[in-house]
Amino acid sequence: MPDFVCIHLLSISGEKITIAVFNETGNWLTFGCAKLGQLLVWEWQSESYILKQQGHYFDVNCLAFSPYSQLLATGADDNKVKVEFSRCFGSYVHAWDLFRYRNFRTFTTPSSRQFVSLAADQSGEVICAGTLDSFEIFVCSMKIGCLLDVLSGHEGPVHGLMFSPSNAVLASSSWDKTVHLWDAFEGKGAVETFSHTHDVLTVVYRPDRRQFACSTLDGQIHSWDPIDGLLMYTIEGCRDIAGGGLMTYRRSAANSTAGKCFTTLCSSADGSYILAGGSSKYICMYDIADQVLLRRFQITHNLSLDGVLDFLNSKKMTGAGPLDLIDDDDTDTEEGVDKQVQGKLGYDLPGFMPNRGRPIVRTKYLRIAPTGRSFSVATTEGVLVYSVDESFILDPTNLDIDVTPEAVDEALNEDQPNRALILSLRLNEDSLIKKCIFAVNPLDIPAIASSVPYRYLQRLIEALAYLLESCPHLEFILRWCQELCKAHGNSIQQNSRNLLPYLKSLHKAITRIHQDLADTCSSNEYLLRYLCSASNKK
Numbered sequence: 446m447p448d449f450v451c452i453h454l455l456s457i458s459g460e461k462i463t464i465a466v467f468n469e470t471g472n473w474l475t476f477g478c479a480k481l482g483q484l485l486v487w488e489w490q491s492e493s494y495i496l497k498q499q500g501h502y503f504d505v506n507c508l509a510f511s512p513y514s515q516l517l518a519t520g521a522d523d524n525k526v527k528v529e530f531s532r533c534f535g536s537y538v539h540a541w542d543l544f545r546y547r548n549f550r551t552f553t554t555p556s557s558r559q560f561v562s563l564a565a566d567q568s569g570e571v572i573c574a575g576t577l578d579s580f581e582i583f584v585c586s587m588k589i590g591c592l593l594d595v596l597s598g599h600e601g602p603v604h605g606l607m608f609s610p611s612n613a614v615l616a617s618s619s620w621d622k623t624v625h626l627w628d629a630f631e632g633k634g635a636v637e638t639f640s641h642t643h644d645v646l647t648v649v650y651r652p653d654r655r656q657f658a659c660s661t662l663d664g665q666i667h668s669w670d671p672i673d674g675l676l677m678y679t680i681e682g683c684r685d686i687a688g689g690g691l692m693t694y695r696r697s698a699a700n701s702t703a704g705k706c707f708t709t710l711c712s713s714a715d716g717s718y719i720l721a722g723g724s725s726k727y728i729c730m731y732d733i734a735d736q737v738l739l740r741r742f743q744i745t746h747n748l749s750l751d752g753v754l755d756f757l758n759s760k761k762m763t764g765a766g767p768l769d770l771i772d773d774d775d776t777d778t779e780e781g782v783d784k785q786v787q788g789k790l791g792y793d794l795p796g797f798m799p800n801r802g803r804p805i806v807r808t809k810y811l812r813i814a815p816t817g818r819s820f821s822v823a824t825t826e827g828v829l830v831y832s833v834d835e836s837f838i839l840d841p842t843n844l845d846i847d848v849t850p851e852a853v854d855e856a857l858n859e860d861q862p863n864r865a866l867i868l869s870l871r872l873n874e875d876s877l878i879k880k881c882i883f884a885v886n887p888l889d890i891p892a893i894a895s896s897v898p899y900r901y902l903q904r905l906i907e908a909l910a911y912l913l914e915s916c917p918h919l920e921f922i923l924r925w926c927q928e929l930c931k932a933h934g935n936s937i938q939q940n941s942r943n944l945l946p947y948l949k950s951l952h953k954a955i956t957r958i959h960q961d962l963a964d965t966c967s968s969n970e971y972l973l974r975y976l977c978s979a980s981n982k983k
Contacts, residue, residue, distance in 0.1 A: 455487060460478050462477070463477055464477040464479075472488055472490055473486055473488055474487045475487075505823035505824070507810045509812055519828055552572060552574070552592070558576045559576060560574045560576060560577070561575055561577045561603070562606045563606065564606035564608055565587075569587060570586065570587050570588055571585070571586060571593070571629065572585045573596075573606055573608075573629060575602075576602070580597075580599040580600060580603060580621075581596065581597050582599075582603055582615075583595055583596075594629070596617075598625055599617065599621055599625065601621035601622075603618070604646055605617065605646065607650050609650055610650055610654050613629055614627065615629040616648045616657055621644075623639060624648055625639075626638075639659075639669055641659070641661050642663070643661040644661060644662040645660070646662060647707070649712055650712070651712045651716040652714055652715075654671070656668050656670055656677055657671055658710055660707035660708065660710055660721065660723070663706065664682050664684075664686060664706045665680060665681055666679070666719070678733075680731055680736050682729060683706070685727070685729045685741065686707065688726060688755055689725060689726045690755065690757050705724060707723040707729075708722070708723040709722050709809065711811050711813050711820070713813055713817060714813070715817075717732070719731050719733060722744075722807075722808030722811050723807065725752070726745060726752060727742065728742040728744060728808055728822060744829060745825075750806040750825060751804065751806065753806055806826075808824050809824065810823040816938075816939060818833050819831060819832035819833070849872075850877060852868055853865050853872070853877050853880075857884055862884050862885045863893050866897070867898070870904050870905060871901075879912065882922075882925065883921075890924050894928035894929050895928070897932075899933065902929070902944065903947055907950065909926055909929075909951060910950040910951040913951070914954050919958065926951065
């Protein structure tokens with residue numbers, strides 16, 4: 446250090462590094478690049494990467510959960526797909542192998558077309574893509590990689606596609622104010638047409654396929670029975686989604702519902718509620734049975750985005766338009782980029798207006814996790830995850846510096862076994878964890894097991910597996926295991942990959958004890974029968 450000798454030279458990014466910090470032990474270095482959304486953690490002693498990731502450079506347009514909610518795939522305007530699936534805004538559809546990280550299928554049309562919607566059937570064998578310019582739906586085979594059929598009938602861009610969860614019926618929504626149901630496999634054309642009074646923006650099936658919902662340009666959500674062809678209900682959502690005025694608004698946002706509509710919908714697994722988002726700073730949750738608004742989520746409070754403020758400054762409105770939209774810059778470049786070529790470099794992507802590149806707040810896509818305990822939203826600011834699990838909430842006790850063995854003993858003396866157990870898990874000392882487990886009254890095990898934060902489950906399961914093999918209090922430890930599974934079953938299932946080694950250890954210990962007890966009882970079975978019969982004779 447005194448001579449400033451170069452230990453290692455690391456190339457991180459083509460843009461400037463905005464942050465660089467050491468960890469507490471000094472063996473890890475963290476670098477961040479705000480412009481590209483890059484994050485890198487480097488261990489200088491072994492000269493290896495601990496973490497290297499990069500977020501999306503432009504708006505996230507679509508996302509999807511894996512079947513067990515453990516993976517989340519996102520696609521954005523920067524032509525990148527994170528994790529798994531792709532929906533491209535171009536004349537190609539790409540299919541990716543997640544194990545080999547390679548593109549194994551590329552689908553295209555006989556003539557150049559622009560795709561704006563994509564859907565796959567439940568088996569993943571058939572891919573359908575809707576177009577913006579020819580108003581057609583192209584049906585492709587994933588297995589043989591060829592075009593199977595072209596579905597014609599719409600008179601506007603096909604912006605929504607979804608297969609029925611239980612059969613081969615494809616629902617498509619279009620700007621021609623209709624929703625069509627197609628038998629995509631038989632190629633019989635449109636099965637039925639559902640007409641609306643305004644352009645239809647998206648369509649989504651309920652998981653039980655008994656209903657499908659679609660949103661229209663006037664801010665309404667319509668639910669149809671696809672079997673009988675009946676309109677089940679209509680939700681007036683234009684007032685619910687209203688809020689936040691753009692620079693070009695000449696009246697308050699509270700009194701204007703122009704342009705406020707839902708562009709993405711998602712139904713819950715049981716069909717009891719539906720989530721809706723679109724050209725607003727709000728996401729709305731509606732009850733299906735009563736057609737009422739349950740809750741409204743505001744996705745951002747970032748005032749640098751257009752459409753967040755409910756009341757604009759009227760002093761900035763002039764006869765020539767808003768002052769913020771007047772380009773009074775004499776230079777021909779902005780941030781080192783020629784204004785004439787900004788469109789070629791992606792400055793005119795959806796979500797941006799010619800107001801000096803200021804993005805408009807909106808929800809582009811949302812999906813509910815298969816477990817039903819969380820949902821993810823693709824917004825102008827990135828991907829947001831909302832969850833009802835307490836494991837996502839910061840535990841204030843982690844900020845306490847007085848985590849010592851003395852503090853554990855003090856909590857036990859004050860008859861606070863819950864606090865003592867958490868402190869011992871944070872200290873990660875086997876003797877203290879064992880002491881706190883046995884200090885719990887058997888009647889209090891359900892309450893204390895349910896209050897253990899998820900982040901400490903791994904260590905607690907490991908400690909219980911060890912105690913099963915070494916202590917004689919079998920029923921007491923099994924009661925702990927039972928209550929933990931009852932209280933944290935969903936969290937254990939969602940994170941089974943991380944907890945698998947510790948669950949295997951616990952299962953192995955329980956299996957061994959069961960085998961020992963079975964052998965003991967089997968060898969004494971006839972003796973027990975004799976004693977029972979002898980007592981009856983007396």
